[in-house]
Amino acid sequence: MDRPAQPARITAAIGEFIRLESAGGILLLAAAIAALVAVNTPFATAYAGLVDTTIAVQVGAIAIEKPLLLWVNDGLMAVFFFLIGLEVKREFLEGELSSASQVVLPGLGAIGGMAVPAAIYASLNWQDPLALDGWGIPVATDIAFALALLSVFGRRVPPSLKIFLLTLAIFDDLAAIAIIAIFYSADLSLTALLVGIAALGVGVILNRLHVTRVTAYVFVGVVLWVAMLKSGVHATLAGVLIAFCVPMRGPEGRSPLRQLEEDLHAPVAYAILPVFAFVNAGIALGGIGIDDMLHPVTLGVAAGLFLGKPAGIVAFVGIGVLLRFASLPNGVTWGQVLGVAWACGIGFTLSLFIAGLAFEHGSGDYFAGDRLGILVGSVASAVAAWLVLQWSLGPGREETSEQA
Helix, strand or coil: CHHHHHHHHHHHHHHHHHHHHHHHHHHHHHHHHHHHHHHCCCCHHHHHHHHCCEEEEEECCEEEEEEHHHHHHHHHHHHHHHHHHHHHHHHHHHCCCCCHHHHHHHHHHHHHHHHHHHHHHHHHCCCCHHHHHHHHHHHCCCHHHHHHHHHCCHHHCCHHHHHHHHHHHHHHHHHHHHHHHHHCCCCCCHHHHHHHHHHHHHHHHHHHCCCCCHHHHHHHHHHHHHHHHHHCCCCCHHHHHHHHHCCCCCHHHCCHHHHHHHHHHHHHHHHHHHHHHHHHCCCCCCCCCHHHHCCHHHHHHHHHHHHHHHHHHHHHHHHHHHCCCCCCCCCCCHHHHHHHHHHCCCCHHHHHHHHHHHHCCCCHHHHHHHHHHHHHHHHHHHHHHHHHHHHHCCCCHHHHHHHC
């Protein structure tokens, strides 16, 4: 009796995830627009004062002093990455990533969607070593925006297409985590790194002892976050690492991991990501000329998102199908794959995040160029995705009934 009910529960969970992320995408858009309005109106001074406000926390000899912008990027975003870690672990244990046959096609798409945008950016910035640091910016996908766009088409979207996008996005998130850990960490402090390793070891031991109290993992996670922050490895990775320690199953069939996922989805989608968008998306549009639009950094990011993402995803998926490594999901056409691939060109949240890491010690001009490229590439990708999906999904059920 339990087996037939399992697919229904999985479908319901996916549906709830999509609805929540779509609503979050709308809030993200509103927050980004609010930031752009603030920076380009008389509120610009107040906005700059807000994001630059210094906040200090000290416990004994350990002191952390950062502007609000970095508290959001290093602190609140650690919670976002914690949620990603929980989702990835669950998917590997019993979700879409638990079966090799289900992950081949979106996995290939994710590889192409990372390699081609990075190559486009690198080819345009090869002569500038500092600008070249931004190669990781156009490889990211903003799943909240992508799902929000897909949700516009309602019942016209095949469930298998939504699952394809979700699975591809999970691989994309894993890649972003790896890129941050390997390429965007500062000079390492061995002492702090050893403290972090010890904290992670405690988390693993708690898991092996079947400790299911969430507060224990939160406490260890805070210690790990501080250690990461002081070590030079980006602090948000602490969220991912401690998430992998949270047990999937607890007593009486209760899942601490699932419960945490459910508890965190709303705060992350409705608060943390919109706050991140508001403090990061502010870019002064006044005075932007053709030279700014044609700057190699701006062009590299915009072209990587708008051209590289869809080209890489469709090409690598096409190779996988041609070589019979996998086949298109049931009910999904090549036009729909192209539409979803273009939706993956909406980089926004993670692109802004990686941009901050790439150029936080470099020229402000580069960071401004990156944000301009992210804005242009993401908007263009969203428009292209909407047009292609509008064509490829065909008339909705309501339209078909009216024509009949």
